[in-house]
Amino acid sequence: MGKKRKNRGYSKGSKGRGDTVQCQSCGAVIPRAKAKKVYRRSSLVDSSLAKELRKQGAYIAGVENISYYCVSCAVRLGRYAPRAEEDRRKQFKKKRWE
Ligand SMILES: [Zn+2]
Numbered sequence: 886m887g888k889k890r891k892n893r894g895y896s897k898g899s900k901g902r903g904d905t906v907q908c909q910s911c912g913a914v915i916p917r918a919k920a921k922k923v924y925r926r927s928s929l930v931d932s933s934l935a936k937e938l939r940k941q942g943a944y945i946a947g948v949e950n951i952s953y954y955c956v957s958c959a960v961r962l963g964r965y966a967p968r969a970e971e972d973r974r975k976q977f978k979k980k981r982w983e
Pocket of ligand 1: 955957958
């Protein structure tokens, strides 16, 4: 039987059961290996002011935010777009038969 995805939609390889995380958007509990991780770094200071402060040699701390999304939410929010069926198959076949 053919497979739709080489890695079954996981990023864990042959590792067994992994941790679970909660989707930031809908709250669903999903395996971490299946979740889409989004890293965001935001500055507390206004960008133009931060530029000037940095010029004078100041270190400006930022807020780091890591959030996880389930696949359906990641697609809905525009983080990831599904590839065409043709592209998915081509990539899979290339890796498998090479
Ligand atoms: Zn979700």
